[in-house]
Amino acid sequence: MPTITKPVIPIRFIEPFKIGVSESYYNKITSLLTDFRPVGHRIISYLHAQKFISDTQLPDEINDFNASLDSFLHFYELYHNGDRVGAHAQFYSNLQSLLPSITATLAKVFINLEQPFFRFRTDKPLKKSTGSKHELFHIPFNLKHLCNNQRLNSHGRPCLYLADDLHTAWLETKSPCSRSTSGKNGQFINAGIFRNSSVFNYYDFCLRDINVDLNALATSKAIATDIRNLLNYLKLFPLIIGIHTDITGVNSPTYNKSYVVPGLLMDWFITALLRSYSVFAIRYRSVKDTVDPNTSNYVFYAFKDKPHFKYCSRLENAFLHQYHFVYHRFIRYTLKFKSINKVRLKAIEAILRKNSFKYKP
Numbered sequence: 001m002p003t004i005t006k007p008v009i010p011i012r013f014i015e016p017f018k019i020g021v022s023e024s025y026y027n028k029i030t031s032l033l034t035d036f037r038p039v040g041h042r043i044i045s046y047l048h049a050q051k052f053i054s055d056t057q058l059p060d061e062i063n064d065f066n067a068s069l070d071s072f073l074h075f076y077e078l079y080h081n082g083d084r085v086g087a088h089a090q091f092y093s094n095l096q097s098l099l100p101s102i103t104a105t106l107a108k109v110f111i112n113l114e115q116p117f118f119r120f121r122t123d124k125p126l127k128k129s130t131g132s133k134h135e136l137f138h139i140p141f142n143l144k145h146l147c148n149n150q151r152l153n154s155h156g157r158p159c160l161y162l163a164d165d166l167h168t169a170w171l172e173t174k175s176p177c178s179r180s181t182s183g184k185n186g187q188f189i190n191a192g193i194f195r196n197s198s199v200f201n202y203y204d205f206c207l208r209d210i211n212v213d214l215n216a217l218a219t220s221k222a223i224a225t226d227i228r229n230l231l232n233y234l235k236l237f238p239l240i241i242g243i244h245t246d247i248t249g250v251n252s253p254t255y256n257k258s259y260v261v262p263g264l265l266m267d268w269f270i271t272a273l274l275r276s277y278s279v280f281a282i283r284y285r286s287v288k289d290t291v292d293p294n295t296s297n298y299v300f301y302a303f304k305d306k307p308h309f310k311y312c313s314r315l316e317n318a319f320l321h322q323y324h325f326v327y328h329r330f331i332r333y334t335l336k337f338k339s340i341n342k343v344r345l346k347a348i349e350a351i352l353r354k355n356s357f358k359y360k361p
Helices: 025-049 057-080 084-105 141-146 166-172 210-219 224-243 257-277 313-319 328-334 342-354
Strands: 017-020 109-111 116-123 159-163 188-195 200-204 245-248 281-285 296-301 322-327
Touching: 017 025, 025 057, 025 210, 025 224, 057 084, 057 224, 084 224, 084 257, 109 200, 116 166, 116 342, 159 166, 166 188, 166 296, 166 342, 188 328, 188 342, 210 224, 224 245, 224 257, 245 257, 257 281, 257 296, 322 328, 322 342
Parallel strands: 017 245, 200 281
Antiparallel strands: 116 159, 116 188, 159 296, 188 322, 281 296
């Protein structure tokens, strides 16, 4: 029997999926998933050769992987052909089948207290700061008609998006004010830091470097959980790569194809997991940072606890006790920054960190 060497996973299955606005999303994503099939087979065969998978387990692992891949290819086919009702039903059926893998492999990674999270936002010219502690919070429920479709929320669903660092938050808002902070063209900016005052958990949907996992198995004594997590990730890959899709060539398309899968995921997630499992958030890798693969974003769904509430009380309790923001006037006149770049963002972040242990506008 020939020796099966450790596979090397191509970079296209490790990095976010980039596609031009005029390219066929259906052709590109189905081609990527079709090409991932032999990659998954090689990984499973390698694990079998290394005795991580038994002879009796091998057929089941191959079949489970193929079934997940085929179910997502069918979802894309239905969506491409205009059968959105059928596509949505197929998608939610896929997630229900994958729920054991999701909860076993991605769920409930705890964040320590006072973990820093960052937010960056632009405002229209002449908009003045209110000094409110909700300045950079989620859109209030009475204004939810202003909620646009974003990566992990559909229209009218307020969410709080936070990032690991201010640079990532800036990139996610399409790097505004790289030319000027004067407020032209709606480019007034404000930035904030949030530190959590309660422990919470999230589901980690970040893209992973499978090569790192395989190297770890080859150099150390693997435990059963490591093997199962890797096998689960292979089944979840069609879902995870769908979350990490970036449309290039246009800033704000009216219909953003890259938001279809994550939007459906969040709608399901709210019903199936957030309420029943008390999970706070979804974490995903930034698709805008092309340099650092470890940068990530968090999306926190805002629940309306009572009819008269304007904001989610559990997010208020978690984040607004240790919160600080700086507004464009402070950036422009105090820091003397007439333009924003990565170096100047570090200076802004340092000010935010220094002042974030009590609420201060």
